[in-house]
Amino acid sequence: xxxxxxxxxxxxxxxxxxxxxxxxxxxxxxxxxxxxxxxxxxxxxxxxxxxxxxxxxxxxxxxxxxxxxxxxxxxxxxxxxxxxxxxxxxxxxxxxxxxxxxxxxxxxxxxxxxxxxxxxxxxxxxxxxxxxxxxxxxxxxxxxxxxxxxxxxxxxxxxxxxxxxxxxxxxxxxxxxxxx
Ligand SMILES: CC(C)(COP(=O)(O)OP(=O)(O)OC[C@H]1O[C@@H](n2cnc3c(N)ncnc32)[C@H](O)[C@@H]1OP(=O)(O)O)[C@@H](O)C(=O)NCCC(=O)NCCS
Numbered sequence: 001x002x003x004x005x006x007x008x009x010x011x012x013x014x015x016x017x018x019x020x021x022x023x024x025x026x027x028x029x030x031x032x033x034x035x036x037x038x039x040x041x042x043x044x045x046x047x048x049x050x051x052x053x054x055x056x057x058x059x060x061x062x063x064x065x066x067x068x069x070x071x072x073x074x075x076x077x078x079x080x081x082x083x084x085x086x087x088x089x090x091x092x093x094x095x096x097x098x099x100x101x102x103x104x105x106x107x108x109x110x111x112x113x114x115x116x117x118x119x120x121x122x123x124x125x126x127x128x129x130x131x132x133x134x135x136x137x138x139x140x141x142x143x144x145x146x147x148x149x150x151x152x153x154x155x156x157x158x159x160x161x162x163x164x165x166x167x168x169x170x171x172x173x174x175x176x177x178x179x180x
Contacts, residue, residue: 004065009123011115016070018062019055019084023071026081027051030104039138040102041165061088072103072116082107085116087124087133095131097124101147108143117151125179134176136162145173153177 006018028051030036037044045051061067069086073079083103090097099120103113124130137144139158149155153175161169 004063006062006068006070007123007127009070009119010075011119013075014112014115014119015073015075016085016116016119017073017079019058019069019071019081021052021055021059023081024048024051024055026104027055027084030083030102033105035105036102039141039144041163043166058084058086066090068120069100070116070120072112083113083116085113085120087120087128095129097128097130097133099124099133099135113147114150117147121151121177129179131179132176133179134174136172136174139171139173145175148175151177 009016025048028045028048031042031045031051031054034044042054058067058069062069067086067088067090069084069088071081072083072085074082083101085099085101087097087099099117101113101117121133124133133153135144135148135153136159137148139145145155154177156174156176159172159174162172163170
């Protein structure tokens with residue numbers, strides 16, 4: 001099921017490619033905005049090095065076969081990263097993985113992440129042979145819920161005080177899609 005190779009995935013408007021250390025300035029541009037980190041277990045970035053560290057974490061996970069994270073780029077906009085998406089917390093024995101994503105706010109509301117999620121969910125089911133793809137969101141993250149519902153993930157319930165993030169406990173809404 002697991003792979004340490006990031007395949008190039010293409011959609012109508014997007015190319016999903018492997019992350020590179022040189023993507024850090026583009027990632028920093030939006031992780032330095034409060035609206036992006038509001039529902040993350042990360043504080044808003046103050047320094048470019050924080051973006052470099054996050055990209056290194058994602059690249060290391062790929063090399064260790066514990067995660068897959070793609071850089072989202074626009075076919076019409078050169079090779080520059082505008083967002084990321086991928087899988088982590090693989091459970092090999094249960095054939096499942098968790099999905100995660102983020103997008104530069106200048107591109108919000110244009111269906112970009114819907115396109116990206118469709119591509120990686122298909123890859124997860126068809127190539128990785130996952131049985132279940134799941135997501136945890138903050139119940140107040142309405143954009144994230146709408147995105148996942150649009151991509152056929154269903155809400156299963158809310159786990160109370162499930163994560164300790166930024167000095168406080170937060171609930172987690174769990175969603176999933178099954179490969180049946
Ligand atoms: C969540 C996020 C990736 C959505 O990306 P996006 O490209 O704007 O989403 P899409 O344009 O594909 O929208 C998908 C659906 O969600 C809806 N939606 C998007 N933003 C919304 C918002 N703020 N409130 C309510 N619905 C919203 C869209 O209307 C669309 O549904 P529709 O086509 O039926 O109208 C983006 O808001 C983001 O990066 N947020 C910050 C990071 C984050 O929270 N990541 C997830 C952590 S769990």
